[in-house]
Amino acid sequence: MDEPRVDELTGRPTMGHEFDGIEELNTPMPRWWLWTFYLTIIWGIGYTIAFPAWPMISGATAGLLGHSTRGEVSADIAAHEASNAALVAELNAADLATFDPLTDLHRYAVARGSSVFRAQCSQCHGAGAAGAVGYPNLLDNDWLWGGTLEDIAHSVRHGIRNETDFDARYSVMPAFGDILEPADIEKLVDFVPTLADADWDSAGGDLFTENCAACHGDQGLGDSSLGAPNLADAIWLYGSDHDSLTATISNARFGVMPAWGQRLNEEDVRAVSAYVHSLGGGE
Amino acid sequence: MTSQPDNLYAAREPIFPKRVYGTFRNLKWAIMAVTLGIYYLVPWLRWDRGPNLPDQAVLVDLAHRRFYFFWIEIWPHEFYFVAGLLIMAGLGLFLFTSTLGRVWCGYTCPQTVWTDLFILVERWIEGDRNARIRLHRAKWTPRKATLRVLKWTVWTLIGVATGGAWVFYFADAPTLANQFLTLTAPTVAWVTVAILTATTVILGGFMREQVCIYMCPWPRIQGAMMDDSTLTVAYRDWRGEPRGKARDATAGDCVDCNACVAVCPMGIDIRDGQQMECITCALCIDACDDIMGKLGRDRGLIDYLALSDAPAEQAGKKTRPIWAHILRPRTILYSIIWASFGFAMMYALFIRPEIELAVAPIRNPTFVTLSDGSIRNAYEIRLRNKHGEPRQFGIHVAGDLAVRVELEGTPYETITVAPDATHRLRVYLTTPNQSDVAKADETPIRFWIEDLGNGERASATTVFNGKGEP
Numbered sequence: 001m002d003e004p005r006v007d008e009l010t011g012r013p014t015m016g017h018e019f020d021g022i023e024e025l026n027t028p029m030p031r032w033w034l035w036t037f038y039l040t041i042i043w044g045i046g047y048t049i050a051f052p053a054w055p056m057i058s059g060a061t062a063g064l065l066g067h068s069t070r071g072e073v074s075a076d077i078a079a080h081e082a083s084n085a086a087l088v089a090e091l092n093a094a095d096l097a098t099f100d101p102l103t104d105l106h107r108y109a110v111a112r113g114s115s116v117f118r119a120q121c122s123q124c125h126g127a128g129a130a131g132a133v134g135y136p137n138l139l140d141n142d143w144l145w146g147g148t149l150e151d152i153a154h155s156v157r158h159g160i161r162n163e164t165d166f167d168a169r170y171s172v173m174p175a176f177g178d179i180l181e182p183a184d185i186e187k188l189v190d191f192v193p194t195l196a197d198a199d200w201d202s203a204g205g206d207l208f209t210e211n212c213a214a215c216h217g218d219q220g221l222g223d224s225s226l227g228a229p230n231l232a233d234a235i236w237l238y239g240s241d242h243d244s245l246t247a248t249i250s251n252a253r254f255g256v257m258p259a260w261g262q263r264l265n266e267e268d269v270r271a272v273s274a275y276v277h278s279l280g281g282g283e
Numbered sequence: 284m285t286s287q288p289d290n291l292y293a294a295r296e297p298i299f300p301k302r303v304y305g306t307f308r309n310l311k312w313a314i315m316a317v318t319l320g321i322y323y324l325v326p327w328l329r330w331d332r333g334p335n336l337p338d339q340a341v342l343v344d345l346a347h348r349r350f351y352f353f354w355i356e357i358w359p360h361e362f363y364f365v366a367g368l369l370i371m372a373g374l375g376l377f378l379f380t381s382t383l384g385r386v387w388c389g390y391t392c393p394q395t396v397w398t399d400l401f402i403l404v405e406r407w408i409e410g411d412r413n414a415r416i417r418l419h420r421a422k423w424t425p426r427k428a429t430l431r432v433l434k435w436t437v438w439t440l441i442g443v444a445t446g447g448a449w450v451f452y453f454a455d456a457p458t459l460a461n462q463f464l465t466l467t468a469p470t471v472a473w474v475t476v477a478i479l480t481a482t483t484v485i486l487g488g489f490m491r492e493q494v495c496i497y498m499c500p501w502p503r504i505q506g507a508m509m510d511d512s513t514l515t516v517a518y519r520d521w522r523g524e525p526r527g528k529a530r531d532a533t534a535g536d537c538v539d540c541n542a543c544v545a546v547c548p549m550g551i552d553i554r555d556g557q558q559m560e561c562i563t564c565a566l567c568i569d570a571c572d573d574i575m576g577k578l579g580r581d582r583g584l585i586d587y588l589a590l591s592d593a594p595a596e597q598a599g600k601k602t603r604p605i606w607a608h609i610l611r612p613r614t615i616l617y618s619i620i621w622a623s624f625g626f627a628m629m630y631a632l633f634i635r636p637e638i639e640l641a642v643a644p645i646r647n648p649t650f651v652t653l654s655d656g657s658i659r660n661a662y663e664i665r666l667r668n669k670h671g672e673p674r675q676f677g678i679h680v681a682g683d684l685a686v687r688v689e690l691e692g693t694p695y696e697t698i699t700v701a702p703d704a705t706h707r708l709r710v711y712l713t714t715p716n717q718s719d720v721a722k723a724d725e726t727p728i729r730f731w732i733e734d735l736g737n738g739e740r741a742s743a744t745t746v747f748n749g750k751g752e753p
């Protein structure tokens with residue numbers, strides 16, 4: 001290893017090492033660069049004191065500034081809710097019977113309701129609200145309990161066939177397997193899908209008028225005040241094939257829904273009702 | 284046993300550029316006046332866009348995500364215009380560097396312009412080069428302290444004005460100026476001004492050439508952009524060497540007066556040849572021409588020169604004319620690419636519609652069966668109204684399909700969109716149970732909207748999903 005010397009060509013000192021005849025000149029770094037480096041070290045130490053940094057046996061040092069990302073999220077949520085407070089108050093005061101869908105308040109309600117729906121309703125009714133067998137499709141214009149915004153809000157708030165809410169929607173269809181002969185049920189199963197264009201003089205017609213018309217109506221058009229479905233339309237909650245209809249008439253069907261008024265606050269009940277009402281089937 | 288060299292780190296050598304007079308200095312003054320003028324004054328230009336839009340000619344409206352540039356308004360989805368401008372700026376830099384070396388660095392870079400301004404202030408307060416060197420070496424006296432404090436105060440004021448002008452591009456300038464005066468400006472504005480004041484004073488007042496040498500990547504990149512034909516500031520050593528006294532007949536033209544070194548803002552000697560530190564500000568040309576003029580010798584001992592011309596000139600042959608250096612395949616190619624981007628963007632700007640329509644079919648579920656058996660598809664439609672006033676649109680489906688259009692929340696087929704806004708709405712198409720579109724698996728359809736005010740139209744294609752039964 002050579003001693004540092006002055007390079008003849010450039011007049012600069014060398015670093016004092018040489019590899020295969022190649023030497024490195026000493027080109028000093030600017031001193032402010034060194035200070036900047038020290039500053040970043042000091043900054044780094046200060047940062048770990050000010051912010052959560054050092055891992056401990058359980059958790060980590062909290063930092064003098066008391067910062068936490070979770071706290072930041074909570075603060076953001078709180079700020080967001082505070083900024084929406086006026087809209088929420090307005091929503092809770094709105095008259096659902098005359099809620100104008102072309103207002104900013106309605107747009108807010110639908111946007112809010114959309115997230116409520118995804119969190120609370122999509123498990124049964126589907127993320128797109130298209131429902132499934134036994135879980136009503138909320139996009140169509142067929143409503144068991146009425147499709148006005150007030151009807152929907154009542155169903156959401158009090159639920160269907162649950163015993164925890166006195167105002168819950170409640171309908172009971174007898175299990176006709178205990179009442180009618182299998183042959184008569186067979187005749188009804190054949191008759192009901194033809195209701196839109198029915199031959200009322202047939203045996204099935206007689207059976208329908210005798211057993212079903214009390215709730216489902218003389219023409220089978222249903223009654224939303226009783227929760228009796230329209231049997232003359234194209235929509236079948238439990239299927240319209242022979243086996244499904246036989247099972248429905250013999251055993252009856254009882255869908256249930258929780259009373260969301262017990263779990264959600266008022267603005268969320270109203271918002272999710274407005275959302276469902278805005279999906280294309282609202283009356 | 285080895286020993287380390289003494290200094291691995293070196294303090295900055297202070298530089299005291301001398302006042303210089305000449306063509307390039309005048310050009311630099313002019314460019315400084317124009318660039319600083321643009322920077323400080325543009326936020327105050329007004330541009331009437333009607334009652335619903337801001338009247339500031341150049342405004343970056345971050346809150347509403349709009350960029351206004353005189354008659355042009357850029358929405359976030361049109362950010363490609365900004366990307367295109369950045370590409371053009373990059374290509375422009377390539378073009379100018381391959382033609383004239385670091386002409387950007389020497390004349391128009393903000394670091395150069397502000398440093399020049401700060402040196403001007405320094406000269407007004409502390410005097411020219413020799414006075415400043417004396418003051419620098421002098422012990423601290425009340426006079427020195429007064430001059431320094433005065434200089435730093437003026438620098439800080441320039442820094443405040445610089446940071447202040449910056450924030451005016453992001454808010455209505457008169458309103459924000461009023462907020463500053465009444466101390467009601469938003470915190471972010473104060474913080475931005477403070478940071479930019481600090482960077483302006485530190486970079487323009489204290490760091491100066493250190494920024495160019497150690498912090499800026501451009502000196503490293505320029506090597507790839509320049510070639511032998513690039514015109515750059517150089518010393519005609521074959522004419523100047525050997526240096527000697529003016530009376531000495533055997534010496535070259537260079538009288539070793541050091542005028543070129545004294546005026547250099549980078550503190551280098553151009554006679555050492557091209558070097559990374561040189562920003563080609565050409566002040567040494569002015570300084571040398573001045574001396575040569577006084578000695579009655581030809582100007583141009585230091586001059587804009589191309590490396591490729593040196594051998595010809597030394598041999599006394601004819602050199603290539605200036606235009607041959609400027610118009611080369613490389614520079615022509617850069618110009619063509621640069622211009623194509625410019626023309627493409629201008630074309631895109633001119634054909635840009637004022638109303639736009641985007642349609643997304645809702646696929647969960649693909650269709651809904653209604654109680655009478657008819658089939659309904661839902662679509663999420665975005666209507667964009669770029670006009671400065673509200674517009675009413677009719678929404679239709681093109682062709683002769685058996686579909687009925689319904690808009691969510693209204694019995695009408697028209698919708699009003701607020702000025703300069705996007706309106707999102709659900710639209711339904713319903714078709715009878717036995718229609719062709721109901722039975723088909725998928726039918727291509729086209730939505731179109733019409734501005735009921737002036738008949739302007741826009742359209743978008745999508746599909747109608749049917750039952751897929753034969």
